[in-house]
Amino acid sequence: MNGSVPIVPTTLFDKLWERHCVETADDGESLLYVDRVIMHERTGGIALDALARRRRAVRRPDQAFCVVDHVVDTEPGRGDATRVPGGTDFIAALRQGAAAFGLRIFDVNDDDQGISHLVSAEQGIALPGLSLVCPDSHTCTLGALGTLAFGIGTSELEHVLATSTLRIAKPATMRVVLNGRPRLDVTAKDLALKLIGTFGAAGAAGAAVEFAGQAVADMGVEERMTLCNMATEFGAATAVVAPDEQVLSSVLATPMAPVPAPVAEWSRLVTDPGAHFDHRAELDAAQVEPQVTWGTSPEHCASVHAAVPPPSGAAARRALAYMALEPGTPLRSVPIDAAFIGSCTNARIGDLRSAATVLAGRRVAPGVAALCVPGSRRVQRTAEAEGLDEVFRAAGFEWREPGCSMCFFAGGETFGSGKRVVSTTNRNFENRQGPGVRTHLASPAVVAASAVHGHIAAPDPV
């Protein structure tokens, strides 16, 4: 102990919060200092335009970044033209706002363009101990680096740009412990789905989640990003993982890594033993099988080896009707029309390698449309240097340029109404991937195996 002053054990989230909390008002709301902001074309242009109309400056233009990812086309040789009606206007508005305020933009064909959360990690925009916001619900992905990251709305974005702060009441804390060592065919995506399936899509009830436990410690940085990415589907305000050696070496390799790096400070970003959490949840990772969703919420998931469960109520009945599935049907017998590999959830290099391992020397089943959209230019370049693009093409996959693509349908590209898609994305909501599209969420390996078999399938035994 430190003399007579008792040290109160503190959670990682509380430490990050304290580093950024300017003040807390009597009404319980805090002003949180924001170190980095990154915005995309779907909302960035509107916020920047609103700021200009207020005759306001971006308070710290050096800390604000723009990226084109949401509605940009993914066909090779693309330009500003989008399949999305009006999409070009969104790109133009962001570009114009970035130029007017002097912000760095990762534009359509920039060498470092990609989905905002991947770009944030690759560039070192997100670093341990920093706070970061982005007008996208999957910003929690960056908690995997020990970044205090929040997804925000457009009005909040405008506020952050004008004031460098976010108005936010401190969320409750929740420790989610993933015990044990998962099977070799089980990925972070499967653990995230199982967690949401077990505790529900609002299981975190707005808390800031810290993921910990043996399975998390064993995960690579990219897998932790997948796990944290899905925290928003768990109802979390955000997620965080204590940065370890591999995180530090990963962020130190980024272009914007500080020199000298505050490594000693970063290594103190851990939860102290005995620190209090408001909520706790545990999962035995060793017992988890590869997962696939059968309904229209990520909580509607089951083992890929299981059957469609009997509906538990009206919501599940409605989901089964939308998905055109009968209870008792073995999931592995469900034929598919399409396979999609992409999104901020599962389009990093490890995801593509995992899928390519399944696809090597094989072909997509007849009648199955298959698409791979790397999450960023860097991922795309690495994959192409390793020859993965050839593996995907030889298997019958289309190989695209980076962007959010078919994770959601903005009026651009869809597999079509009534089509059944196995997808590495994060949301199986009704009509999310296009009107009438039936989405089954799964890991890259399950998606690749399903594409080859023409029905939902487990990856080969390892």
Added chain:
Amino acid sequence: MVPLTVHSGVAVPLLRANVDTDAIIPSREVRRVSRTGLGDGLFANWRYVDGQTGRPDPEFVLNRPERAGASILLGGPNFGCGSSREYAVWALAEFGIRVIVAPDFGPIFRKNCVANGLLPAGVPMAAVRELAAWSDRDPQHNRLTVDLVAARIKGAGEPVPFDVSRAARIRLLRGLDDIAMTDCRAAAIDAFEAERFAAEPWVRLP
């Protein structure tokens, strides 16, 4: 922002769980770089016969004549989960919704509501169902009255207390603008930033 103190209006129930922001405003209905022009796209997949703005589905609750002019939406658990798109709140507001009553909300959606003068009122599901049942009997006549000062919703019987953060309540009651509020704290922010940069110089980009 228009302050909200006491609001009476026709209620409309949409009690299913996990109504996500993609359902509230499908991305394809966001066609212009604008906060407006979104009301017609509200719940497009459910509200129109072919899912596209055009022919309304007469069976969908928002299209029922007895719900005309509805301004209070009764929802289920985890209302507004999913995408952070503020277009969802802009679409609800443009349609005329001022209050959403549900057991709980997506965290970003809840904040987006308050930023636009809409009240997210937290009420346990059983009480939401009771309010809906009373409204169902004669929607145009059995209007709900939401009193933000007292944090109560008046239906048939005893007023139902609802949950709303103190900060959100004050913001809505006064119709305050976030940026104007924070501008009053500019000196504190400047001081905090100067300290942060001094203590952790690496945070500041060259």
